[in-house]
Amino acid sequence: MSNLYVLYEHxxxxxxxxxxxFEEVSMFLPxxxxxxxxxxxxxxxxxxAxxxxxxxxxxxxxxxxAISEGIVPQDLINFLDDFFAKLKKKKCTxxxxDSKLGAAISEAIGVQCSHFGVVPEILRGVRYHFAKLVKGFTDQSAGIAQLALGHSYSRAKVKFNVHRSDNMIIQSIALLDQLDKDVNTFSMxxxxxxSxxxxxxxxxxxxxxxxxKTAKFIKDRKTLTQDKLEELEQIVMDSAKAQAIIDAGxxxxxxxxxIVDxxxxxxxxxxxxxxSEYRKKLATYLHNKMNLVAPNLQSLIGDQVGAxxxxxxxxxxxxxxxxxSTVQILGAxxxxxxxxxxxxxxxxYGLIYHSSFIGRAGLKNKGRISRFLANKCSIASRIDCFLEQPTSVFGETLKQQVEDRLKFYESGDVPRKNIEVMKEAMEAVDQEVAEVAKSEKKKKKKKRNADDSVVQAETNGKSNGKVEIEAEAKNGDADGEPKKKKKKKKNKGAIEA
Incomplete structure (x- = not known):
């Protein structure tokens, strides 16, 4: 008969x-x-226990x-080792x-582990009554500990990656769509x-x-005279329109x-x-973000549809x-x-209907081109997601393939095979990477040469200073007085001896 011990991580x-x-308890599970x-x-x-x-x-x-990843921490191994060592040869379960953690513990300390049967219900009860089962523990202290660890754990899990900041794109496109609605409503x-x-x-x-802008400039139409023609031309960007506005006024x-109105x-x-001006700035921001995060998708179908x-x-x-097939009907x-x-x-089609390719296709070919475009969008998104060095070469190549397919539907010109096009794109990417590496190498070389020249100048300055000090020491001290020569004492008696 084996004893059951339940491990609870708090x-x-x-x-x-x-x-x-344990045996009787498992029989009466209800x-x-x-x-x-x-x-x-x-x-x-x-x-x-x-x-x-x-x-x-x-x-x-x-x-x-460590536990969330299925790895047994050293603290847990030490705790279980000490505990089961006291039980000696008793059979324990x-x-x-977590079954993954159980397998790791069995491998580490050789104890039989179980995660089914009565164990889930016992753990549920332990979780519910934990503060009352441990002496010196209260619901308040348990809650504080859980809250502190929850904050730390969440903060560690939430990581910011510059190359994959697609959440900024999600917020930008949502705000852009909302601004379009609001600007249209307010303009009306x-x-x-x-009027x-x-x-x-x-x-x-x-x-x-x-x-x-024109309404803001004109205000009261009675004040609109020929003197304001030049300023009105700058707003409407048309001299004929500006004159027509003055005449109509x-x-x-x-x-x-x-005046109040x-x-x-x-x-x-x-x-x-x-x-309206902020909407333009936001569109520029979205363009830059898409260029960083998904350059190939951007080149293929544009900023807004890709976002x-x-x-x-x-x-x-x-x-x-x-x-x-899912990308094709995404949004529908x-x-x-x-x-x-x-x-x-x-x-x-769903969201990709707003792409210019489907608008240019004939009525019979809209379904075909949407299927083909969805295929290329799927490829572009995968390249953007998993490519380490972002580049828009593949997106431009895929866009050209869609253009060729449109021509094929219209005129019957057979497009090139995908394998040939992709080989050319890979060669272009390799060439681009080589050029970048070459330019970085040149920059490093220039920096090294500049550092060497600075070091050489410093050493030359030090050597010049040393020469000057030696010259001063030979000629005299700082006051200009010549140094007295040391007299050699001659011991005549010693010489004669």
């Missing part, structure tokens, strides 16, 4: 609990399940990181929640608002951003407006202009895992499930 340390009458929440019943089955607290918070974090509102005063302006200036059918319109127009694919997938890694999930439910035709 934020405060390792705890071993002995389970009384009763055990019902008694888990009752501390009196559970205490009659489970008793604390040993407890090894962590010495520091750093040690706790190291142990938790160690219950754990300012058109309606300002009470100057209705003719909406027909002359159809662009929303330019309309807001003189003959406008709009109502008169108060004009001030409010001007403030709102300023907000719309600022939002939407990454955002919808959740990350660039998730997008790289998707097959081409509702239509897909509706088609499967009603047994009608499934959608041919």
């Amino acid at each position: 934020a405060a340390g390792y705890a071993l609990f002995s389970v009384k009458e 009763q055990v399940e019902s008694s888990v929440t009752d501390i009196a019943k559970f205490n009659s089955i489970v008793k604390l 040993g407890f090894s607290p962590f010495k520091t918070a750093v040690a706790a974090l190291e142990n938790v990181n 160690l219950g754990l929640g 509102r300012i058109r309606e608002w300002y 009470y005063h100057f209705p003719e302006l909406a027909k002359i200036v159809p662009d929303n951003y330019m309309f807001a 003189k003959m406008s059918m709009g109502m008169d407006i108060s 004009l001030i409010n319109i001007e403030l709102f127009a300023t907000r719309v202009v600022n939002l 939407r694919l990454i955002s919808h997938a959740g990350s660039l890694t998730n997008l790289a895992k998707y097959p081409a 999930e509702k239509a897909l499930f509706r088609a499967l439910k009603t047994r009608s035709n499934t959608p041919k």
